Amino acid sequence: MPRTIVITGASDGIGAAAARQLHEAGERVVVVGRSSEKTGAMASELGVDGLVADFAELAQVRALAATLLARYPRIDVLANNAGGIMGERRVTVDGFEQTFQVNHLAGFLLTNLLLDRLSESGASVIQTSSEASRSFARFDIDDLQGERRYSAGGAYGNAKLANLLFTKELHRRRSRAGVNAVAFHPGVIGSGFAGTSRGVIRWFYTSRLTRPLLDSHEVGGSRLTWLALGTPGVDWEPGAYYAKNRIARTTAAASDPVLAKRLWDESAAMVGLSGASGPRPDASG
Ligand SMILES: NC(=O)c1ccc[n+]([C@@H]2O[C@H](COP(=O)([O-])OP(=O)(O)OC[C@H]3O[C@@H](n4cnc5c(N)ncnc54)[C@H](OP(=O)(O)O)[C@@H]3O)[C@@H](O)[C@H]2O)c1
Numbered sequence: 665m666p667r668t669i670v671i672t673g674a675s676d677g678i679g680a681a682a683a684r685q686l687h688e689a690g691e692r693v694v695v696v697g698r699s700s701e702k703t704g705a706m707a708s709e710l711g712v713d714g715l716v717a718d719f720a721e722l723a724q725v726r727a728l729a730a731t732l733l734a735r736y737p738r739i740d741v742l743a744n745n746a747g748g749i750m751g752e753r754r755v756t757v758d759g760f761e762q763t764f765q766v767n768h769l770a771g772f773l774l775t776n777l778l779l780d781r782l783s784e785s786g787a788s789v790i791q792t793s794s795e796a797s798r799s800f801a802r803f804d805i806d807d808l809q810g811e812r813r814y815s816a817g818g819a820y821g822n823a824k825l826a827n828l829l830f831t832k833e834l835h836r837r838r839s840r841a842g843v844n845a846v847a848f849h850p851g852v853i854g855s856g857f858a859g860t861s862r863g864v865i866r867w868f869y870t871s872r873l874t875r876p877l878l879d880s881h882e883v884g885g886s887r888l889t890w891l892a893l894g895t896p897g898v899d900w901e902p903g904a905y906y907a908k909n910r911i912a913r914t915t916a917a918a919s920d921p922v923l924a925k926r927l928w929d930e931s932a933a934m935v936g937l938s939g940a941s942g943p944r945p946d947a948s949g
Pocket of ligand 1: 672673674675676677678679696697698699700702703717718719720745746747748749766767792793794795849850851852853854855856857858
């Protein structure tokens with residue numbers, strides 16, 4: 665029986681490639697994108713459901729979660745893949761720095777709103793993180809909005825580190841309830857994800873000169889596909905971070921349980937999940 669695989673950021677790049685590969689493998693893919701035009705085109709190409717939400721507005725994430733819960737009695741895989749490097753520091757309508765919100769907070773909220781369904785389904789929750797979590801991050805839990813210090817690359821690295829901390833904490837809280845969290849680096853992929861950034865990062869991802877150094881969308885997508893098709897605990901280790909389908913090194917910050925718990929609590933408070941209606945941890949806290 666096909667499994668239901670929800671992929672955010674599936675209207676383009678790595679997510680779109682993974683959606684094609686998983687559809688080809690016989691799975692029921694749900695394509696989520698920001699642009700209604702691109703999302704509609706992907707959904708009709710595959711003949712699947714396409715849902716639109718701009719993660720720069722948390723109300724749209726809440727509406728997306730409600731639609732998914734209404735339409736899908738099982739969700740076997742949630743791939744939190746939407747994201748990218750942004751340019752100037754901007755604050756969303758929700759009051760959060762946009763790189764942090766789009767790459768981390770929106771996926772955090774979506775996952776939490778779907779958490780009971782994901783537990784019942786014994787789901788895999790996959791975060792598309794990045795090696796930028798090592799090379800660009802200057803993570804400061806007291807400055808998650810980059811108010812004191814901001815650069816596009818730094819904000820991106822920090823958000824991708826947040827993906828790793830979220831994976832660790834989700835694993836700690838929910839692995840015994842059936843949720844298998846995992847994160848991965850897709851590779852250095854020639855996509856549009858740095859299109860709105862500036863300087864050397866933008867140049868690296870858009871110049872014809874660097875094209876031979878970049879892998880295709882399909883290569884990046886194949887790493888998501890490998891995790892989505894794999895059996896947690898057999899093919900890959902829940903709670904871990906993968907690159908090229910192997911466990912990869914992370915920084916000390918990325919495996920700091922105190923930081924992971926603090927980020928969870930701060931994120932939950934930001935999206936209003938911290939009260940009685942908040943997520944129920946497996947163990948303490
Ligand atoms: N490319 C790389 O080398 C690389 C390396 C490491 C990690 N990553 C990560 O891989 C993931 C996919 O990126 P990609 O390389 O495939 O880039 P991409 O081709 O630009 O695709 C990005 C996807 O994210 C969606 N997205 C962007 N902003 C959004 C928002 N505000 N709300 C909802 N969806 C939004 C886009 O939707 P629309 O197209 O509909 O706007 C698109 O589907 C990202 O998380 C990125 O950080 C990429």
